[in-house]
Amino acid sequence: MVAKFFYGVVAVLALLAGIIGFHHWQQQHEPEHTLMYPQARTLADFRLQGHTGSAVTREQLYGQWTLAFVGYTYCPDICPLTLAQLAGVHEDLQQHVKEPLGIWFVSVDPNRDTPEQLANYVHYFDQAAVLGVTAGHDQLFPFVRQLGLMYAMSSTTEEHYLVDHSASIVLINPQGQLVAMFKPELAAGRVPTVRTEDLLADFPWVIRQLKRG
Template identity: 40%
Template sequence: MKKSWMVAVLLLVGMGGLVLLTYLGDTGDNHSSALDTGYVFPAPKALPPFKLTDQQGQAFDNERLMGKWSLIFLGYTSCPDICPTTMSKLAAAYPELNQENSVQVIFLSVDPARDTPTRLAQYADFFHPDFLAVTGEHSELYSLTRALGMVYTMVGDGPDYQVDHSASIVVISPKGERYAVFKPKSDGQSIPQIRNQALISDMHLIRHQY
C-alpha cells in the first residue's frame, strides 16, 4: 500500500514537471505567438550569395540587404491580382513601417524575360518611389527563392504565360538573414490576405524583440 502511494506521488510530480516544461517551451518560442499575421523563424538563416539587377540597372546583392529591415515580396509585373493588391497594401503601410528609415520594400520579379529594368522601374514607382524592384537569371532566382522559403513556376505557353508564386512577405534582418515571414490569413468570409494593421503591429514587435 505504501509502495503504491509513493508511485502515485512520483507520477504526479513527473506530470507536473512535464506540464511546466511544456509551458516554458511555449512561452519561450521566440515570441511568435504574440504575432497576428507573422511568424519568426526559430533561428535566423543566412542567405546564399546572389547577384541580381535592380530597376536602375544597378547590381543588387547580399550587401544591399545589410543595415535595414527588408520586406521581400515575390511576383511579376503582369500579375493580375496578388501582386498589385500586396504592393498597394505595402505602399499604404510603408509610412508607418519606415518611420525610423529602417525598412526597405523589395519586389522580387521572377519573370526576367518580360520584366526589364525599365518595366520594373515603372511598376515600383507606381506604388512608391522608395520601393526597390529586382530580378535576375532563373539560376539565381531559384536558389534565392528556395532560401527564402518561397516558390514559383511558369504556367502556360506563348507571350501571355502566367507565373504561380508564393504570396507571403519574407522579412530579412539588418544582418541579411531570413528572420520572419508574413502569411495571408482568412477570416472565413474573404480570400486570405495580409491585413495592414496586423503587418504594421507585427513588424513593430519584431523590431522591438530583435
C-alpha cells in the first residue's frame, strides 16, 4: 500500500511539473515570424471603396477581427498565394475568436483595380469573409503606412507593370486597433509569403496573449 501511495504521489507531482512546464513554455515562447505590438495602435480615419462599390471606413472594422494585407489583382505570385491561404484557413482561425473574422485585400493599384475588377478577383477565391478595397493614393498611402506596410508604384508607362509591396499580414482587433503582424518567411528561391503553419500556430498564440492583457 505504501509503495502504491508513493508511486501515486510521484505520478501526480510529475503531471503537475509537466503542466507548469508547459505553461512556462507558452509564456516564454515567442513566434519567430510574428510581431505583437506592446500596445494596440488605434487607426486614424480613412475612406476606401469596397469591391461592391460602397464606401469602407474605420467603422467597418468595429465588432470584428480583421486580417489585412496589401497587393493588387495583377500580382503574379504573392497576392494570389496569400489570398488563397487566408481563404483556406479562415474557418480554422475563426474558431479562436467569438467575433466574426474578416479578410481585407487592400489593392494599391487603383488605376487598374476598379471595383468590378476587384469583385471578380475576390469572388474567384469563394470566401465570403474577403473584402477587396482600394482608393486613390491620397487615401491609400497613409492608410497602408499606418498598418506598418508599404508599396511603391513603378514609373513605367508600360501597360503590364508590377507594383512592389509588403507581403506581411496584419491583425486588427474589434476596436479598430492594430495589434499584430504576421511576417513572411524570406528564403532564397521562394515567394515571400506568410507560411500557413506559422499563421495557424501564431494566430491563437496572439489571441491568448491579448486575452491575458
